[in-house]
Amino acid sequence: MAATLAFDVYGTLIDTHGLVAMLRDMVGERAADFSRTWRERQLEYAFRRALMQNYVPFSVCTAQALDHTCAFYGTPLSMAWRAALLDAYRTLPAFGDAADGLAQLRAAGFKLYAFSNGTADAVRTLLDAAGVGGLFLDIVSTDDLRSFKPSPAVYSHFLRAAGATGAETWLVSSNPFDVIGALSAGWRAAWVKRSPEALFDPWGVSPTATVADLRELAAAIAP
Missing domain, CATH: 3.40.50.1000 (HAD superfamily/HAD-like)
Incomplete structure (x- = not known):
């Protein structure tokens, strides 16, 4: 069988790191580190929500992880840049x-x-x-x-x-x-x-x- x-x-x-070139235009030389942190936080949020049984779709974990990463690196993004990143994430x-x-x-x-x-x-x-x-x-x-x-x-x-x-x-x-x-x-x-x-x-x-x-x-x- x-x-x-x-x-x-x-x-x-x-x-999942397919947006590094796009991130480089936004956050400069820290783009690769930014991408890794974003991914790590995305997974952490999914793990925590599964344990807490406090579910949201994975796309929400992704968006919230992006917001956290921006705060962590002190690189606030405009609403337009944020929307562009999350839209690009749909077609990595x-x-x-x-x-x-x-x-x-x-x-x-x-x-x-x-x-x-x-x-x-x-x-x-x-x-x-x-x-x-x-x-x-x-x-x-x-x-x-x-x-x-x-x-x-x-x-x-x-x-x-x-x-x-x-x-x-x-x-x-x-x-x-x-x-x-x-x-x-x-x-x-x-x-x-x-x-x-x-x-x-x-x-x-x-x-x-x-x-x-x-x-x-x-x-x-x-x-």
Whole structure:
């Protein structure tokens, strides 16, 4: 039976730091640091809201994280710049290996799903803008449960939505927290280590497979 592959979207298929050039026009040489802080705060807000059961859509976490980052760096943005950034975030670029890697996996018979903290509409917009939307069987969003990864409930929700079992399902993510969440839920998981400097959390668990590029994935998870 062909394995089911659940692809994280933000940071795995889609480059969450794809707005650094745009940020450089706004905040200057601190653009890369600004982008990293924005992403870290976005995820922190999602984690905290899941724990508190105080849900808002991921786009709200993104906007509030942007506001915090502006305050942190002392770089207030005009309403026009803020709106432009958040609008650009809806069509962030894909990583260079995404289209080829996904096409290869689909041709090999794997069942591909997008699995994201973003709402289904937001994820569809991202994937279509990146030219890879048509490669997935469906989009499964944690928004359906009004929660976020790595809550155990969202991994169970994915299995129900995809009609899959944990034993036959792989999470594919560049985010260690997501990989650990899937492993804890009884899945297998591939960590996409997108840079040599990337670190995996020392929690006493390891990814089932580690790849540097999505084009390596089919060989890494072949039975």
